Structure formats: structure tokens, C-alpha cells
Amino acid sequence: MKDVSLFIPCLVDLFLPEIGEATFRVLRRLGLNPVYHREQTCCGMPAYHAGHLEEAGRLARHFISIFEKDEAVVCPSGSCVLMVRRRYPVLLEAHPAWRRRADALAGRVHELSEYIVDVLGRDDVGASFAGKAAYHESCQLSRGLGVIEQPKRLIRASAGTELTPLNAADECCGFGGDFSMKYPEISEAMVKDKADNFIAGGADVLVMSEPGCLLNVRGYLERHHPGRKAVHIACFLAGNEEAP
Amino acid sequence: MKIKTDQYAETARRELGNPNSRVFLNLLPAFLSVMRQAAMQSFPDPAAAHAMGGVIRAEALDRLPELLEQFERNATAAGTKVFWAWDGHAANGYILDLALKHGIGYVTKGKSMITEEIGLNDLLEENGIEVWETDLGEFIAQLLGRPPFHIVGPAVNVPVEEIRDLFMDRIGLEKPTTDPVELGLAARNFLRDKFHHMEMGITGVNMAVAETGTIINVENEGNIRFNKSSPRIQVSVMSLEKVVPTMMEAMHLLRLLCRNCTGQELGAYVSLDTGPKNPDEIDGPEELHVIILDNGRTRLYQDPNLREILRCMRCGGCLNVCPIYRRIGGYPYGWAYSGPMGQILNPLLLGLDRTRDLVQSCTLCHACRDACMTGIDHPGLLLYLRSKAAEGDPDLGASPESWPIAWFFKAFAHAAANPVLWRTTVRLVRSLFNRTAREGRVTKAPGPLAAWLESRDFPAMPEKTFHERWADLERKG
Numbered sequence: 001m002k003d004v005s006l007f008i009p010c011l012v013d014l015f016l017p018e019i020g021e022a023t024f025r026v027l028r029r030l031g032l033n034p035v036y037h038r039e040q041t042c043c044g045m046p047a048y049h050a051g052h053l054e055e056a057g058r059l060a061r062h063f064i065s066i067f068e069k070d071e072a073v074v075c076p077s078g079s080c081v082l083m084v085r086r087r088y089p090v091l092l093e094a095h096p097a098w099r100r101r102a103d104a105l106a107g108r109v110h111e112l113s114e115y116i117v118d119v120l121g122r123d124d125v126g127a128s129f130a131g132k133a134a135y136h137e138s139c140q141l142s143r144g145l146g147v148i149e150q151p152k153r154l155i156r157a158s159a160g161t162e163l164t165p166l167n168a169a170d171e172c173c174g175f176g177g178d179f180s181m182k183y184p185e186i187s188e189a190m191v192k193d194k195a196d197n198f199i200a201g202g203a204d205v206l207v208m209s210e211p212g213c214l215l216n217v218r219g220y221l222e223r224h225h226p227g228r229k230a231v232h233i234a235c236f237l238a239g240n241e242e243a244p
Numbered sequence: 245m246k247i248k249t250d251q252y253a254e255t256a257r258r259e260l261g262n263p264n265s266r267v268f269l270n271l272l273p274a275f276l277s278v279m280r281q282a283a284m285q286s287f288p289d290p291a292a293a294h295a296m297g298g299v300i301r302a303e304a305l306d307r308l309p310e311l312l313e314q315f316e317r318n319a320t321a322a323g324t325k326v327f328w329a330w331d332g333h334a335a336n337g338y339i340l341d342l343a344l345k346h347g348i349g350y351v352t353k354g355k356s357m358i359t360e361e362i363g364l365n366d367l368l369e370e371n372g373i374e375v376w377e378t379d380l381g382e383f384i385a386q387l388l389g390r391p392p393f394h395i396v397g398p399a400v401n402v403p404v405e406e407i408r409d410l411f412m413d414r415i416g417l418e419k420p421t422t423d424p425v426e427l428g429l430a431a432r433n434f435l436r437d438k439f440h441h442m443e444m445g446i447t448g449v450n451m452a453v454a455e456t457g458t459i460i461n462v463e464n465e466g467n468i469r470f471n472k473s474s475p476r477i478q479v480s481v482m483s484l485e486k487v488v489p490t491m492m493e494a495m496h497l498l499r500l501l502c503r504n505c506t507g508q509e510l511g512a513y514v515s516l517d518t519g520p521k522n523p524d525e526i527d528g529p530e531e532l533h534v535i536i537l538d539n540g541r542t543r544l545y546q547d548p549n550l551r552e553i554l555r556c557m558r559c560g561g562c563l564n565v566c567p568i569y570r571r572i573g574g575y576p577y578g579w580a581y582s583g584p585m586g587q588i589l590n591p592l593l594l595g596l597d598r599t600r601d602l603v604q605s606c607t608l609c610h611a612c613r614d615a616c617m618t619g620i621d622h623p624g625l626l627l628y629l630r631s632k633a634a635e636g637d638p639d640l641g642a643s644p645e646s647w648p649i650a651w652f653f654k655a656f657a658h659a660a661a662n663p664v665l666w667r668t669t670v671r672l673v674r675s676l677f678n679r680t681a682r683e684g685r686v687t688k689a690p691g692p693l694a695a696w697l698e699s700r701d702f703p704a705m706p707e708k709t710f711h712e713r714w715a716d717l718e719r720k721g
Contacts, residue, residue: 008710008711010660012710013709013710013711014670014674014705014709015703015705015706016703017706017708017709017710017713020710020713021710021713021717024717024721025721028721036714036718038663038711038714039663040663041659041660041661041663041666042660042666044657044660046656047653047656047657048627049608049627049630050630050634050649050653051627051629051630051631051632051633051634051635052631052634052650052653052657053631053634054657055653055654055656055657056657058657058661059657059660059661062660062661139607139608139609139610139611140608140610143609143610143611143613143614144610170611171567171609171611172567172607172609172611174567174607175607176606176607176608176609177607178692179604179605179606179607180696181692181693181695181696182604182605182695183253183256183604183605184695184696184698184699185256185257185260186256186260186568186571186572186605187696188698188699188700189260189571190567190568190571190607191699191700215702215703216700218701219696219700219701219702219703220699220700222685222700222701223687223699223700223701
């Protein structure tokens with residue numbers, strides 16, 4: 001069995017560990033051996049997005065020294081992958097040795113659906129869900145990494161699943177990290193539209209690939225539309241999503 | 245123009261609850277975005293045409309000093325009077341002197357963000373010179389004393405009943421009507437009279453062509469053409485980045501600009517002016533003054549991280565795709581420029597301290613970057629500005645960040661770089677955080693999450709993190 005290194009976002013580790021477990025199970029099912037480095041913490045994105053480059057750079061170096069020996073690193077979050085792949089090399093520009101290490105690692109870090117479809121060349125991961133699924137295109141994954149079709153292919157290949165269109169699927173859900181806490185009313189207007197579009201589209205479940213979007217959309221659905229389900233794609237594919 | 249960038253959050257809240265704004269915001273930006281995408285498809289290779297916009301602008305900026313001097317030479321040779329203004333004060337002073345020297349009673353204007361930026365209208369009015377905006381939307385916004393709601397449709401959010409009352413009150417509309425055609429006619433009659441007797445017209449500039457000394461304006465109402473063709477004196481104000489090398493490049497940018505702005509292949513009126521009226525011509529001004537305005541832009545040009553924002557052609561494409569602009573409209577941005585471009589331009593021109601919200605209020609969704617006809621990476625620039633704000637860079641008008649925030653990030657990074665400390669911290673935070681939880685959910689809590697919880701739940705931290713579940717997971721699968 002080939003080793004694949006799990007890059008577990010801090011949000012997943014602390015608040016949504018079932019996404020990490022699902023990622024593990026999906027990769028196992030594909031015949032891989034997921035390994036987990038216990039020294040991993042946070043990729044530094046919150047500090048980077050807040051403009052604290054020195055702190056973000058420190059965490060980038062921490063991350064690189066943990067993961068740089070891995071052949072493949074897989075993460076159930078597009079934004080965290082974007083951080084490592086695109087932001088680390090820029091953050092570490094002033095330190096040529098670190099910059100080289102960041103560049104060397106960048107190409108080996110993959111978002112889960114991107115890894116399964118583009119690297120492993122698989123569509124069918126043995127998932128099943130009897131019903132209609134809509135897919136929300138998370139910004140950092142779609143516009144940031146250009147990963148749009150891969151998750152949809154995985155959903156379509158699931159047994160019994162019909163992928164239904166979602167109006168304004170590519171519009172931001174209003175999470176944006178601490179944006180949602182600093183500007184809660186604007187964020188609420190955005191997530192409300194996301195929820196309304198999901199409900200109007202008639203799908204049974206709203207699938208997304210970003211833990212941050214999931215916290216936001218699920219949190220809104222729980223409050224205003226109890227019983228409506230939003231799930232992370234790893235849980236969807238593992239078939240072990242927990243009903244909210 | 246009053247600077248209200250510090251009232252972003254409260255204005256945004258008010259606009260979220262404003263039904264007139266909602267009607268417009270639910271329709272026009274999405275409509276313009278669809279129109280834009282359709283219009284872009286009329287290029288044989290849309291992606292290449294789009295990319296070329298960025299290439300032209302980037303190259304023009306790298307040659308900026310040389311191109312500006314070339315423009316000045318060729319414009320001057322054609323009879324244009326070129327004035328270099330270091331700041332708004334210098335530009336305004338030049339225009340005021342000109343008006344006073346010629347005994348001008350009123351000026352008419354074409355819509356221009358640059359004169360909003362330098363507050364020209366206020367200065368002229370303070371000196372007893374009437375100012376009439378002649379773009380219909382800008383005319384309404386002027387009568388209402390409000391900033392532009394949208395760069396292309398400055399008053400598109402104003403209900404027709406309000407316009408009726410305004411026109412009856414201010415421009416002599418006799419019969420109350422909400423018929424847009426009749427309202428348009430009333431404004432036209434009023435403004436035609438101003439054009440008829442005009443002495444001085446003031447416009448902005450969409451592009452300046454270095455090889456010919458030409459200035460180009462594009463519009464849909466014909467009012468800019470009036471301002472340029474019938475006064476004795478024409479003053480056109482351009483920010484210094486608007487220059488492009490050749491007519492060929494200008495024409496490609498014009499194609500992109502019209503498509504990105506309004507979804508048109510070409511605006512209804514495009515006017516190109518090379519010098520004032522020749523003796524054998526019947527149209528055009530006797531004097532043509534072009535003011536090249538710096539107002540802080542040389543500093544942006546010199547910073548390799550910031551130069552990119554000078555590519556902006558003010559098409560407004562980024563506003564139409566921005567999920568935040570689509571919810572709050574143009575007022576919260578508080579100054580001449582709104583939407584994503586305004587979130588970068590306003591802070592750079594006004595300083596970071598008074599524009600903190602503009603830099604922070606972004607989810608980094610990248611829709612603006614994808615729509616930008618000149619390839620500006622707005623989120624990348626915002627992240628750079630955030631780093632300058634955190635650092636407290638005085639050159640960009642930022643004072644040092646408050647110590648609790650600075651300390652928080654230091655502590656956070658220290659913990660996250662030390663796995664043992666991180667795990668201890670996680671356990672501590674969990675025991676505190678979960679005190680606010682009921683049945684696995686947090687619905688009310690003090691601190692930074694309080695505002696989020698007004699409209700959304702948050703999960704409690706599970707008894708075991710992924711980290712703590714790993715041993716079991718690896719063993720049992």
C-alpha cells in the first residue's frame with residue numbers, strides 16, 4: 001500500500017474531525033495507506049489573511065519541515081492547499097533555502113477531490129447516496145486552485161446520486177474566515193442566498209469541499225432550516241455523513 | 245466630496261435593509277455580469293483578448309514616464325495645453341484660475357471619478373461658480389447630494405417617485421409624472437439650456453494615446469461629447485496612469501472596456517480629441533486643457549507590489565461580480581471609488597487608518613480578479629494592504645496595530661509552532677469554549693463569535709479532536 005500523508009486543517013481537527021475520518025476511509029478504500037504526522041497544527045492561513053506575515057512564515061516553516069519528505073499530501077480543504085501551494089513560496093521569498101523547500105513541496109500537496117481525480121485517475125470511489133445532491137463551488141478551491149469539475153465528477157459517479165444544478169453555485173457563501181465575524185450582517189445576507197438557492201433547487205443535500213463554508217452554511221441551515229443537510233465531500237464520499 | 249470611508253460598517257448595515265437598494269442590487273449587477281460574459285464571447289478568442297488587456301496595461305505602466313512625456317509632446321504639438329498637477333489642490337487651483345480668468349459663471353461636467361476624487365465641484369461652488377453634472381444619473385446624484393451608487397449607474401437605485409419630486413422641486417418639472425421618458429426629457433431640456441450657453445466643459449479621460457496626443461472618452465448619453473464639442477474652453481482631467489502607447493492598443497482596450505462595463509461591443513459615443521478646434525473646423529473647443537494628475541500615484545508606481553492597481557480602467561466589472569458589492573451597493577465604500585477597485589484605491593489614496601474596513605471586508609473569493617479586464621489580482625493586493633496595516637506602515641497611512649491583536653497572533657503562532665503547547669492550548673480552549681455549548685451546538689456566546697451567532701449556530705468542539713482519534717482510527721480503520 002502506498003503511503004499518503006493526511007494534512008488535517010485545524011478547523012477539521014478541532015471542530016469537524018469526522019471530515020478527517022472520512023478522508024481517511026475514502027483513501028483506504030482506494031487502496032492507500034493514509035499516515036498522519038502528529039506534529040501538524042495549523043498552516044498559518046488565519047495569520048496570513050490578517051496580514052501577520054512573520055507569524056504566517058513561522059508556521060509555513062513548521063509545516064514544511066513536517067511534510068517535505070512525503071510523496072503525496074492530501075487535504076480536505078482547498079483553501080489550506082492554496083495556502084501551502086501558492087502562498088508559502090511568496091511568504092518565504094526572502095529566505096532562498098526555505099523558498100526552495102516550499103517550491104519543492106508545493107506540487108505534492110493536493111486537495112482531496114483533485115488528488116482522487118487528477119492524480120489517481122479515479123471517478124468512482126465506491127460512494128453511494130440515493131438522492132439529489134447539489135454542489136457549492138468554494139471560492140479558494142474553484143477560482144483559487146481551478147478545481148471545479150473534479151468534485152462534481154466524484155458526486156456524479158456515486159451510486160444512486162443525481163447531481164442537480166445549484167443557482168449561483170460559484171458565488172461566495174459569506175464565510176471568509178473572520179470576515180463572517182467582523183461583518184456578520186453582510187455575511188448573513190450571503191449565506192442566506194446560498195441556503196435559499198439550495199432549497200429552491202430541490203436537492204436533498206448540499207455538498208461542499210471546504211470546512212469553512214460548511215461551518216457557515218450548516219450553521220445557517222441549523223438555525224433557519226432544521227433538517228436541511230449540508231455535508232463535506234469527504235463525508236459524502238465515505239458515506240458516513242452525520243445528519244446535522 | 246465628503247470622505248465617509250470610516251462609516252463603512254454602519255452604512256452597509258443600513259443598505260442591507262434598504263428596499264430600494266435591494267431592488268437594484270438583486271438585478272443590475274447580475275444582469276451586467278451576464279451581459280459582460282456574452283459580450284466577451286464576441287471576441288474570436290475571448291481568453292486571449294482578455295489576457296491581452298492585462299498585457300497592454302502592464303507594459304504601458306512599465307513605460308509610464310516615457311509614455312507620459314510622449315503624450316505631452318504630441319498633445320502640445322496639436323495645440324493642447326498640458327498641465328501636470330502633483331495633487332488635487334494643484335489641479336483644482338488650475339481649473340479655478342482658468343474659470344475666474346475667463347469670467348465663467350457655470351461649468352458643465354461629464355461624469356468623472358477623478359474630479360470626485362479631488363473634490364472639484366465643492367471648490368468651484370465655494371467660489372461662486374455653478375457646477376452642473378450632465379450625465380443623467382450623476383445629475384440626479386448631484387441634486388440629491390449623494391455619492392455615486394454604481395460607477396456606471398450613479399443614481400440607478402433612486403426610485404422614480406423621488407426623482408419626480410426632485411425634478412419638480414429643482415429643475416422646474418411642471419406636471420407630476422413617473423414616466424421615465426418624460427423625466428428624461430425634463431432633464432434634457434434643463435441641461436440643453438446649460439449646454440447652449442456653456443463656456444467651459446469639464447470631463448475625465450478614459451484613455452490618452454501617447455503616439456498621437458489624443459484623449460478618448462466613451463459614454464452612452466452624448467453629454468460628454470457636448471462638453472467637449474461646444475464649449476469655448478474644455479478641461480479634461482486624467483489620472484496619470486491612463487496613458488497607452490498607440491491607437492492600436494487603445495482600440496483593443498476600448499473593446500474590452502465597453503464589454504466589461506456594460507456588456508456592449510462599443511459604447512454609443514466614443515470621442516477622440518487631438519488638440520482644440522482648428523480654424524477650419526466648426527466643432528470643438530477653442531482651448532483644450534489636459535490636466536495630468538498624480539495625487540499619490542507616483543508613489544504607487546514606485547512600489548512594485550502596488551503598481552498593478554494602476555492598471556485599472558474603471559470599467560466597474562469588479563463591482564458587478566463582487567458578492568459583497570451585490571449586497572451593500574456603492575455607498576458604504578464612502579468615497580470616489582467603490583467595489584473591489586475602491587477597496588484598494590481608496591485606502592491607497594486616503595491612507596489605511598481611515599479605510600480599515602475596506603481592506604478587511606473581503607472574503608477573498610477572487611471573483612473580481614477573474615472579471616478584471618486588466619488582470620488585477622485584487623485579493624492579492626488586499627492581502628498586501630492587510631500586511632501593511634498590521635505592520636503599521638506610516639508611508640501608507642497606517643498606525644501600529646493595537647497590542648491585543650498583535651499579541652494574539654504572536655501567541656497563536658508560538659503555540660502552533662510548538663505541537664505540545666498547541667495540544668495543551670487546544671484542551672484548555674475546548675473546556676472554556678464548550679461551556680457555552682448545549683447539545684453539541686453553540687447558539688450564544690460572548691466574544692468574537694457573538695455576532696456570528698446572531699444568525700448562525702456553531703458546533704461545539706467534539707470530545708476528541710482528529711488528533712486524539714487518530715490512534716483508534718489507524719488501528720480499526
